[in-house]
Amino acid sequence: MPWDRNQMAARAAEELEDGMYVNLGIGIPTLVANYVGDKDITLQSENGMLGMGPFPFEGEEDPDLINAGKQTITELSRTSYFDSATSFGMIRGGKIAAAILGAMEVSEEGDLANWMIPGKLVKGMGGAMDLVAGVGRVIVVMDHTNKAGESKVLRACTLPLTGKAVVDRIITNLGVLDVVPGGLRIVQLADGVTEEELRAATEATIVA
């Protein structure tokens, strides 16, 4: 059985170490927060907050307190607030240890496409381009194939890029791959997934 969304998030949470400042993207990456356990992780929200807490209880929503996905959230005892220029200063300046992001396509050279589909989806990159250019480590969490069954792990991205040669590790429903010289290296197979199945679902070059 390939991993489901929660299993992928749990696997991504294993990437995080005590003391890290981390930025989580929208979608499956948001679920990673549920699996950090006892680790001392500080979540950054790029609209100007370090120390993001869980969703508020019903009736306690504060319109002045949202995350980068515009969802109402809460603060923690460690929380600090700052403006957007300061927020991206810490992102661009390499102070954020890791970003866990979703993707439409990833290439074997670590190129990432996750912000637009020409003619179809024109929403904008938000903070994704700054994050992938600036943070210490970029981890992509996504399904290995799209709804049509085509590989999202490609030799070269077909969609406009969010960043060039920026991805370090790819976690999909089929397993974990690292971007290394010459292509991708299989780090781990999802439970019950064979190497043949993963290779068949991957267009990118897999190196030994």
Added chain:
Amino acid sequence: MKKVYATADAALDGLLHDGMFIAAGGFGLCGIPELLIDALVRSGVKDLTIASNNCGVDGFGLGKLLDTRQIRKMISSYVGENAEFMRQYLSGELELEFNPQGTLAERMRAGGAGIPGFYTKTGVGTVIAEGKEVKTFDGQDYILERGIVADLSIVKAWKADDTGNLVFRKTARNFNPPAAMCGRVCVAEVEEIVPRGSLDPDLIHLPGIYVHRIIQGSHEKRIEQRTTRKKETA
């Protein structure tokens, strides 16, 4: 110099002209200058270029200025929440310049700080880099981005004193300080104007030197994505 004005309309009087460039604070609908946006709608000023991270939603925030066709061009990082925006953009009525979010914030900060351009890694190797100077520092490529100086900044803060010192609340700070900095004139709307001396000088988020006019008013503060969790029952 008296900075406090009675209404948003009075605070914008004499500052507006067609074709002008406005920088607006806010992230999504959080910390947006609602009252000044409404006053811009009433003024009828048009052909606006607006630098703002987002463009509101249909019928609220900067979305109101889309409905009245007062915006010619947006400089934004994300505009996904607005059907009228998409319609005007796809039909060619509205111009759009996408900026990565951090690049937009830094363009505002830099413009306000007298820095006409800066180099950043953000966008290298993407469409954002097209037509921009690339410079290599220590073996790594960076692109040149320009500082923004706007004709007018409109921002929202929590509290102000009558000298324009501003304090923001939680994540409603967001783009407001850099947007305020980059305007030749900045008008701020706040929830409360407090007596001079009652704000702790060590805890001012934006010094009054950046703020030229202030109004106080009540805000709707609409929530874009209301997310909650259930209280666990024992």
